[in-house]
Amino acid sequence: DQQVKQNSPSLSVQEGRISILNCDYTNSMFDYFLWYKKYPAEGPTFLISISSIKDKNEDGRFTVFLNKSAKHLSLHIVPSQPGDSAVYFCAAPGGFGNTGKLIFGQGTTLQVKP
Amino acid sequence: DAGITQSPRHKVTETGTPVTLRCHQTENHRYMYWYRQDPGHGLRLIHYSYGVKDTDKGEVSDGYSVSRSKTEDFLLTLESATSSQTSVYFCAISRTSGLHEQYFGPGTRLTVT
Numbered sequence: 001d002q003q004v005k006q007n008s009p010s011l012s013v014q015e016g017r018i019s020i021l022n023c024d025y026t027n028s029m030f031d032y033f034l035w036y037k038k039y040p041a042e043g044p045t046f047l048i049s050i051s052s053i054k055d056k057n058e059d060g061r062f063t064v065f066l067n068k069s070a071k072h073l074s075l076h077i078v079p080s081q082p083g084d085s086a087v088y089f090c091a092a093p094g095g096f097g098n099t100g101k102l103i104f105g106q107g108t109t110l111q112v113k114p
Numbered sequence: 115d116a117g118i119t120q121s122p123r124h125k126v127t128e129t130g131t132p133v134t135l136r137c138h139q140t141e142n143h144r145y146m147y148w149y150r151q152d153p154g155h156g157l158r159l160i161h162y163s164y165g166v167k168d169t170d171k172g173e174v175s176d177g178y179s180v181s182r183s184k185t186e187d188f189l190l191t192l193e194s195a196t197s198s199q200t201s202v203y204f205c206a207i208s209r210t211s212g213l214h215e216q217y218f219g220p221g222t223r224l225t226v227t
Binding site (some may be wrong): 004006009032034041042043044045046049054091093100101102103104105106107 | 155
């Protein structure tokens with residue numbers, strides 16, 4: 001059972017335009033969400049997070065929106081740059097207790113064309 | 115830079131052989147994790163550790179064991195490698211107990227032939 005889902009395997013946008021990456025979840029108990037970015041041959045790096053008490057969190061060109069009723073979050077990148085080309089994973093803490101375990105989506109590969 | 119190294123970075127091995135991957139951290143963090151990344155599956159948790167000699171299973175632990183005899187080292191062992199364990203393996207740490215922002219090592223690409 002995939003509790004965190006990224007249904008779009010890939011996305012291609014033009015430099016300067018907006019990139020919107022989507023993520024759905026099934027567990028209404030999730031109270032925190034994270035986005036990670038991964039370049040080839042490197043480990044994922046933390047990008048931005050959002051608590052369930054908020055519906056928006058912004059950090060520079062990156063904004064994450066959370067719609068709890070729809071169990072949906074999205075990452076907006078504005079303006080998109082060629083260096084943003086990477087695989088993006090959304091994640092949520094899973095399991096009981098304070099273990100820090102994360103459940104990841106399948107990932108979306110973003111290509112930003114110059 | 116979270117001070118995480120993984121060794122080896124690449125390995126090719128034959129089915130049925132034992133393999134050990136090492137994760138080393140320099141910042142003395144309590145929580146460490148092993149994930150595998152496969153196309154169409156994202157990252158899946160194999161095992162994690164919440165202290166020296168304290169470990170627990172993750173989502174895909176079958177065929178894997180771990181050990182943590184020192185704070186800085188977390189070892190992942192495939193007792194008898196199978197082709198289904200061909201994957202990229204990532205180690206991660208949490209900087210603060212209970213926080214979810216994990217920091218990842220560079221990964222080990224393992225091929226089982």
